[in-house]
Amino acid sequence: MSPSFDDKKPIFLQIKELIEDQIVNDQLKEHEQIPSTTQLVQFYKINHLTIAKGINLLVDAGILYKKRGVGMFVAEKAKEILLTQRKERFLDEYVLPMMREAAKLGIAEGEMNLLITKAKEGIQNEP
Numbered sequence: 001m002s003p004s005f006d007d008k009k010p011i012f013l014q015i016k017e018l019i020e021d022q023i024v025n026d027q028l029k030e031h032e033q034i035p036s037t038t039q040l041v042q043f044y045k046i047n048h049l050t051i052a053k054g055i056n057l058l059v060d061a062g063i064l065y066k067k068r069g070v071g072m073f074v075a076e077k078a079k080e081i082l083l084t085q086r087k088e089r090f091l092d093e094y095v096l097p098m099m100r101e102a103a104k105l106g107i108a109e110g111e112m113n114l115l116i117t118k119a120k121e122g123i124q125n126e127p
Contacts, residue, residue, distance in 0.1 A: 011046055015054030023078050034064065034072045
């Protein structure tokens, strides 16, 4: 069963992110071949050019590399690159806005740590 795509984001970006997730989650490892464009088209039931556009973004970013006539492979250090990028994005998109809001609300560092611990415990107790 193919996943459903979010209407709010271009599908080629979602394909890119799905492959990135597989690398970050160790489903795809360094120098391992990714599924072919044809396989991805058949699985996701979307246009070949859409798949190619997502994959080419990863090639341009140095996350994947091409072996002519063989296919696409995960580049060396791809996981580290992706983790670094995601940590920077996490800081910008989540931590900084959270800290700004905490400052507005007068939440001290100790109280913030307690809130984070409480949230972490809630996540651990989820099914």
